[in-house]
Amino acid sequence: MKNSTLYILLILSCFIQPNCLAQKQKKSHFKALVLYENGGHHLDFTKAAKPWLNKLAIDSSFTIDYIENTKAINEAFLKQYQVFIQLDYPPYTWSEESMQAFQKYMNNGKGGWVGLHHATLLGEFDGYPMWKWFSDFMGGIQFVNYIPDFASAKVNIEDKSHPVTKGIPSDFLIKKEEWYIYDKSPRSNVHVLASVDESTYEPDSKIKMGDHPVVWTNDHFKSRNIYIFMGHAPELFENEAYTTLLRNSIFWVAGRK
Template sequence: MYFQLLKQLITGIIIYLFFAFTGAYAQTTKFRALAVLSRSDDHEKMMMAAKPFLEKLAKESHFTINITDDTSKINDANLKNYAVFVMVQLAPFDMSYQQQDALQRFVEQGKGWVGIHAAGLTGKDFLAPNTRYWQWFESMMGNVVYSPHPAFQKGTVIIEDRRHPVTRNLPAKMEIEDEWYEYNRSPRGEVHVLATADESSYKQVKPMGDHPIIWTNEHFRRVVYIGIGHSPVLLQNPNYGVLVRDAILWAAKSN
């Protein structure tokens, strides 16, 4: 009887360890994301802080993330290994034509895209003469053109959609410091607005009135833009961590 109980106990332990190991392995290989960082001097401090920030998010949420500032990694052969592309302040005009085309194909195939802050720098003002403009990217952004942002200052983000997976774990309002990107018009009507900037909480350059700051584009399966994210201090805000985490997890979903 004693040996039979001992055998059952050992068998139980082996089964438990097997499922614990395979379960943990499955969690760590949930999906793969590629994050490409900006090389702009203006974003250097944020990029230094973004790498450990993203690595921590990935570890805690059980997905794999590869982080680089090498835009040559944006090619068809490499992108096929990933479910999500995270554009961390990398401006669209800092990519070559071939890299732009590869990312466009990636998104049009139904893969996920998360753009943060300077990833949304649409418009032709930044382009050198005789440079091709990536009109498709402007369309993905909701057909808006970036205009000069106001001074870095404290303001309030109002969460408009409290049910969407990207924003449902956030409070109704978040007070942060940022550059509060402005555009030539509101993208509302062409995108699904998740959050807006409360223009009464800071000084604008050109008030937009309706000022979306986080949105998805439902013409694509998994595209989300987060307009806030200039300062590395923001990465210490737990709510911002939740926002970026949930944006990546949502963008990675296959249905």
């Protein structure tokens, strides 16, 4: 009886205060920051990703801010966001301040990170030294090579119990990807969720690394994080397994799964 009375009072208060339900809904919102590339050969992927992300945000009641370089990134700036999506943006050209801010963000457990594709382009590029901390964050790897003429391949889910892989088939086809290889597998330093079966490359390629993780999380950090290698072709947003993986990742790092 007491619970019924409290429920009736809550409903009545919402009639008296029209913003009551809106305020309750607002509490479930989170803010996401998307760092994206506004040029180069990943531009088509960015153009496909933005409307997909915008619709997801509207449908799921969160907000997104977009930036196309790291100039704005500092500690105070990142405190605004519960999710940081590194959308095909490399781990170089960052200022010392932005690097330090991101490192603190990943260590403080108050936000989460989803990195795609270009985020593991680790090495010395365009006159910039390799960001050693980021290499360790990605499992101690360094970029070595990639399949420039692309290949389709089967991706196998390795951890079917993880919230990020919920609702995804045990294996699925990626029709077009560059398939980076690294100087070593990150497996010993990260929790691998999925890997690519290099024997299914079509057309076949000599550019292989053997054990080839493509989705993983680094459990050594307080902040939840997911790296998803696939992120070159805009057609990925027509692949239900891929969009489910990306959606799950965003909500998991936000603490909503």
